[in-house]
Amino acid sequence: MLDFHLLKALHTAAGPRTLDVRLALAPGELLALSGPSGAGKTTLLRLLAGLDRPDGGFVRFGEHPWYDQQARQWLPPQQRPLGFVFQDYALFPNMTVRENLAFAAAGPPGAGPLVAELLELLELGALAGRRPGALSGGQQQRVALARALARRPRLLLLDEPLAALDLPTRLRLQQVLADVHQQFGLTTILISHDPAEIARLATRVVELELGQVRQQGPPPPAAPGPLLGRVVAVLPGGGLRVQLPGGAEADVPAPPGRACAPGDELPLTVGVA
Numbered sequence: 006m007l008d009f010h011l012l013k014a015l016h017t018a019a020g021p022r023t024l025d026v027r028l029a030l031a032p033g034e035l036l037a038l039s040g041p042s043g044a045g046k047t048t049l050l051r052l053l054a055g056l057d058r059p060d061g062g063f064v065r066f067g068e069h070p071w072y073d074q075q076a077r078q079w080l081p082p083q084q085r086p087l088g089f090v091f092q093d094y095a096l097f098p099n100m101t102v103r104e105n106l107a108f109a110a111a112g113p114p115g116a117g118p119l120v121a122e123l124l125e126l127l128e129l130g131a132l133a134g135r136r137p138g139a140l141s142g143g144q145q146q147r148v149a150l151a152r153a154l155a156r157r158p159r160l161l162l163l164d165e166p167l168a169a170l171d172l173p174t175r176l177r178l179q180q181v182l183a184d185v186h187q188q189f190g191l192t193t194i195l196i197s198h199d200p201a202e203i204a205r206l207a208t209r210v211v212e213l214e215l216g217q218v219r220q221q222g223p224p225p226p227a228a229p230g231p232l233l234g235r236v237v238a239v240l241p242g243g244g245l246r247v248q249l250p251g252g253a254e255a256d257v258p259a260p261p262g263r264a265c266a267p268g269d270e271l272p273l274t275v276g277v278a
């Protein structure tokens with residue numbers, strides 16, 4: 006359980022404000038954080054990570070105090086078992102993919118097998134020897150996620166990790182996020198402005214405004230968003246047979262103006278027949 010109350014003076018465009026957020030997350034919860042620009046979402050994640058100093062309050066993770074103003078407790082960021090993924094990837098540009106992961110995993114024993122496992126899990130094996138500059142945005146974000154997981158986190162903090170990516174890549178990585186959240190038994194906070202993404206991934210959404218919780222609850226059901234299908238065959242007559250997430254197959258018309266081949270990924274809008 007992550008339990009915190011964080012206070013921090015903010016210098017906003019609208020004048021001085023106080024970030025004042027009290028929340029508790031159940032183990033294994035995936036909570037989405039939304040709200041307008043300047044609401045304090047990034048600041049809140051940075052305070053949880055220990056990258057900024059709060060003015061008051063506490064942070065407890067399970068039995069472990071990470072911060073307590075009254076008891077004068079402060080756990081340095083590198084000792085907090087968390088992973089942080091930013092929108093702009095923030096990878097080390099002069100290290101290869103494998104070196105980025107190994108650097109994050111360094112310290113506890115057994116880094117080698119974990120790096121190999123993460124390279125395989127996030128389908129990065131073929132890219133392990135490349136530097137971030139030679140990768141696409143989606144590939145860099147998979148590396149950033151793998152690097153965050155290499156720290157063996159219990160808490161995953163995601164600051165709009167998919168916002169800069171095109172739709173097919175975003176849909177694929179949403180599935181990857183859902184899988185790693187489950188597989189690694191994580192508690193996760195995801196900043197997102199995308200209602201479909203929030204509805205797909207989160208069990209609760211907290212909306213911040215000017216540093217305060219404005220409302221929270223289960224994510225409103227989003228209109229059926231696009232699914233990602235993989236083309237398995239081009240049919241005579243020009244249609245496509247696609248495999249949907251979960252394995253079912255469907256025949257769909259080919260998108261106008263785009264040649265598709267088996268293996269291609271295609272965003273599909275689901276309608277009710």
Ligand SMILES: Nc1ncnc2c1ncn2[C@@H]1O[C@H](COP(=O)(O)OP(=O)(O)OP(=O)(O)O)[C@@H](O)[C@H]1O
Pocket residue numbers: 014015016017018040041042043044045046047048049057
């Ligand atoms: N360390 C800090 N000390 C004081 N004020 C800060 C600090 N960091 C950010 N602020 C201010 O607090 C406000 C909230 O910033 P923050 O980046 O957390 O918002 P946000 O909700 O993440 O916005 P966006 O969606 O645009 O990323 C901004 O007005 C910012 O200028």
